[in-house]
Amino acid sequence: MSWGSLYFGFLGVVLLVFGAIEFITGLPGIREVSDLGWLSIPGDAWRGIITFFSGLFVFMGSVKFQNIHGLGEVVLGLIMLWIVAGCDIFSTVLESIPGGEEGWFNTFQGFVSSYTPPYAPELWLFPFSVVVIYFIRKRGGG
Amino acid sequence: MKKILLVGNPNVGKSVIFNRLSGARSVVSNYPGTTVDFTRGYMEIHGERFEIIDLPGSFSLEPKDKAEEVTRRMLKEKKPHAVVSVIDATSVERGLYLTLELLEEGYPLVVALNMSDLARDKKIAVDGQRLEEILGVPVVSTVATTGGGLRELVSRIPEARRVDVTQVVQRIKGKRGGKLHTPLSPDDRWNLIDKISGQVVFRGKYKHTLKDVISDLSVQPLTGIPLAIAVLYGFWSFFSAFAGFWTDGFLSKLFDEYWLPWIQGSFPGAGATMAASSPLYAVLVGDPVASSSLEAMGVLTSGLFVPFAIVLPAIISFYLVLTVLEDTGYLPRLAVMVDSVFHKIGLHGFAIVPTILSLGCNVPAVLATRILETRKQRFMVMTLLGVFIPCGAQIGVMRDLIPEYVGLIIVFLFFGYFVMGAILNKLIPGTSPEILMDVPPYRTPNERTVISKTWMRASHFLVEAIPIVLTGVLLVNTLYWLGVIDWIGNIFEPIFVTWFGVPAETARPLVMAFMRKDMAVGMLGGIPMSTGQLITSVVLVSLYFPCLATFLMILKEAGPKDLLRSVAVMVFSFFLFGGLAHLMVALGGI
Ligand SMILES: Nc1nc2c(ncn2[C@@H]2O[C@H](COP(=O)(O)OP(=O)(O)O)[C@@H](O)[C@H]2O)c(=O)[nH]1
Numbered sequence: 001m002s003w004g005s006l007y008f009g010f011l012g013v014v015l016l017v018f019g020a021i022e023f024i025t026g027l028p029g030i031r032e033v034s035d036l037g038w039l040s041i042p043g044d045a046w047r048g049i050i051t052f053f054s055g056l057f058v059f060m061g062s063v064k065f066q067n068i069h070g071l072g073e074v075v076l077g078l079i080m081l082w083i084v085a086g087c088d089i090f091s092t093v094l095e096s097i098p099g100g101e102e103g104w105f106n107t108f109q110g111f112v113s114s115y116t117p118p119y120a121p122e123l124w125l126f127p128f129s130v131v132v133i134y135f136i137r138k139r140g141g142g
Numbered sequence: 143m144k145k146i147l148l149v150g151n152p153n154v155g156k157s158v159i160f161n162r163l164s165g166a167r168s169v170v171s172n173y174p175g176t177t178v179d180f181t182r183g184y185m186e187i188h189g190e191r192f193e194i195i196d197l198p199g200s201f202s203l204e205p206k207d208k209a210e211e212v213t214r215r216m217l218k219e220k221k222p223h224a225v226v227s228v229i230d231a232t233s234v235e236r237g238l239y240l241t242l243e244l245l246e247e248g249y250p251l252v253v254a255l256n257m258s259d260l261a262r263d264k265k266i267a268v269d270g271q272r273l274e275e276i277l278g279v280p281v282v283s284t285v286a287t288t289g290g291g292l293r294e295l296v297s298r299i300p301e302a303r304r305v306d307v308t309q310v311v312q313r314i315k316g317k318r319g320g321k322l323h324t325p326l327s328p329d330d331r332w333n334l335i336d337k338i339s340g341q342v343v344f345r346g347k348y349k350h351t352l353k354d355v356i357s358d359l360s361v362q363p364l365t366g367i368p369l370a371i372a373v374l375y376g377f378w379s380f381f382s383a384f385a386g387f388w389t390d391g392f393l394s395k396l397f398d399e400y401w402l403p404w405i406q407g408s409f410p411g412a413g414a415t416m417a418a419s420s421p422l423y424a425v426l427v428g429d430p431v432a433s434s435s436l437e438a439m440g441v442l443t444s445g446l447f448v449p450f451a452i453v454l455p456a457i458i459s460f461y462l463v464l465t466v467l468e469d470t471g472y473l474p475r476l477a478v479m480v481d482s483v484f485h486k487i488g489l490h491g492f493a494i495v496p497t498i499l500s501l502g503c504n505v506p507a508v509l510a511t512r513i514l515e516t517r518k519q520r521f522m523v524m525t526l527l528g529v530f531i532p533c534g535a536q537i538g539v540m541r542d543l544i545p546e547y548v549g550l551i552i553v554f555l556f557f558g559y560f561v562m563g564a565i566l567n568k569l570i571p572g573t574s575p576e577i578l579m580d581v582p583p584y585r586t587p588n589e590r591t592v593i594s595k596t597w598m599r600a601s602h603f604l605v606e607a608i609p610i611v612l613t614g615v616l617l618v619n620t621l622y623w624l625g626v627i628d629w630i631g632n633i634f635e636p637i638f639v640t641w642f643g644v645p646a647e648t649a650r651p652l653v654m655a656f657m658r659k660d661m662a663v664g665m666l667g668g669i670p671m672s673t674g675q676l677i678t679s680v681v682l683v684s685l686y687f688p689c690l691a692t693f694l695m696i697l698k699e700a701g702p703k704d705l706l707r708s709v710a711v712m713v714f715s716f717f718l719f720g721g722l723a724h725l726m727v728a729l730g731g732i
């Protein structure tokens with residue numbers, strides 16, 4: 001058991017659980033967005049599926065992390081996470097600029113408040129995933 | 143017709159190669175007087191048609207069973223233009239035995255080192271170039287299951303040649319070895335193979351890189367499908383954020399608050415309503431009291447608003463992501479993964495590109511069918527898109543009206559896409575040759591190239607599509623103003639009521655859908671009906687003719703004859719799948 005293996009095993013499980021929750025809350029008839037103040041569950045079934053599989057791949061890869069195939073699976077899973085988180089960030093930025101009903105551009109307060117929590121789970125987990133770059137570098141493979 | 147024969151040991155991937163080379167149509171024949179079957183098909187190289195035959199697997203040309211005997215006899219009878227010797231790269235030696243025999247007998251040869259992916263996994267490196275030097279015939283590494291290298295294989299078939307095996311022996315053993323006589327004895331042959339493989343096969347040498355691993359994972363269905371879902375999700379998120387930013391954030395405001403009131407007020411001939419205005423006003427400006435450019439319906443209002451404020455940002459963001467996917471090397475991998483599914487209906491993996499595009503807007507999707515090879519394939523995809531793939535605007539409105547059922551409806555429509563695709567594939571004459579896909583390594587796209595490519599595509603689209611959209615608005619406005627749309631609606635009313643079980647009032651929105659599908663779906667929301675009827679009507683609007691802009695695009699790309707054929711298919715599918723939806727809703731008790 002290496003540190004990398006433990007770390008990504010844990011991250012994988014966390015992703016998997018959040019993915020399942022997002023999937024269930026996103027099913028037709030349930031579809032709801034829960035807001036816990038700092039964390040919001042978007043309730044989007046597709047997103048849930050993606051995060052779930054992302055967690056699954058990260059977890060599967062962590063089990064054989066010493067092996068290049070294991071690292072590959074971890075990276076694949078994290079790429080999926082980065083897609084979801086990246087799109088969140090991108091749309092938050094774009095939504096913070098226009099002024100809506102009020103005018104052409106957003107007010108300064110409006111602009112800043114677009115960036116305060118709650119965030120989706122993928123966004124919270126995103127910084128923890130960046131660690132993988134260290135392992136890629138360490139292996140020296142691109 | 144010149145013949146190309148595929149020969150090799152059993153299970154080296156001959157049939158997979160054969161299927162990829164010969165496309166959808168092939169026939170299994172029985173060799174007379176035996177129980178042995180072989181498969182025949184056709185392929186084109188530089189416009190010339192070749193017959194291609196997949197021979198039964200054999201280890202040697204000295205037949206030990208019926209299959210090997212048939213292989214030997216067919217090689218003799220068919221007088222092949224070229225023989226492709228397929229070798230399993232994980233056990234080169236076994237394949238070389240047969241290859242040497244073929245060379246000794248003087249067949250013009252090309253060697254395919256297949257399963258090179260498995261060889262890599264097993265850390266076996268095969269030096270194809272060295273093998274080519276030794277044998278004196280083209281040697282190409284292939285991965286039949288993903289199509290890798292097949293394009294090169296095909297391009298080198300014309301280089302197939304006969305060689306004198308004594309020269310091979312000399313190249314390996316020096317002049318001294320030249321005294322061996324052909325045909326070689328099996329012992330001599332194995333000796334020679336040992337020497338060759340000593341120079342060509344290296345075990346334990348290949349080191350897998352992270353890129354290789356990710357590349358493999360992204361085409362294997364188990365990991366590839368979830369990745370594809372993530373990529374498409376990203377595609378849509380980016381697309382809606384970018385398009386929303388420009389359209390909702392700035393352009394709608396510009397049009398609705400400045401342009402629309404100005405032109406409504408300053409264009410001569412305005413009345414209290416559209417009907418009371420002058421004909422020119424009604425056609426060019428539309429509704430004199432409309433508060434949004436989308437609803438005004440004039441050539442200078444909706445006609446400018448739709449292409450510039452809605453479509454343009456959508457198209458730019460769309461092409462931006464598409465170009466990135468293409469340049470990173472992901473798109474070919476997606477195409478490879480879905481290839482086998484599309485193969486069943488005579489298309490190939492690249493049909494996924496227009497299909498995805500069409501979920502945004504049919505107009506660029508019709509343009510994108512140029513990616514397909516033959517007229518038949520282009521016609522099939524254009525027609526199928528027009529009928530079965532709802533555009534972005536429609537999906538948006540569907541989500542407002544019946545959010546719980548959008549997923550189901552889309553699944554139903556995709557089902558229709560493939561059923562109708564299979565039918566069309568049988569009915570339409572013409573070939574579906576394989577496009578051999580080369581899967582390039584993953585790489586970081588160059589931002590300059592991405593931007594210039596996106597710009598080229600978007601401006602190209604503008605030049606081609608805007609005149610079409612404007613003509614469309616003009617035409618439908620005129621028809622509407624003349625009362626033709628109401629008139630058609632009345633004629634079709636009874637059919638809609640009985641065959642589809644929807645209320646009579648839906649006829650007019652359906653005819654309206656000819657111009658703007660999203661608007662038609664919106665109009666349905668105002669008609670009182672049951673959920674079941676609502677589902678059927680929404681399906682109907684999707685199945686119904688594509689919007690006028692798409693129509694004109696098909697006309698431009700495929701010509702009037704194919705447009706008419708396409709319309710025939712559309713009418714047929716409309717009644718068939720619309721009726722089916724009615725039936726399913728009824729059976730499901732919704
Ligand atoms: N990994 C891998 N598998 C392959 C490749 N080519 C063929 N196969 C698989 O090998 C098996 C045998 O292929 P087939 O074409 O039936 O072999 P044939 O007996 O030579 O006709 C099938 O399961 C194929 O999917 C390849 O390039 N790579």
Ligand SMILES: [Mg+2]
Nearest residue numbers: 153156157158
């Ligand atoms: Mg076979």
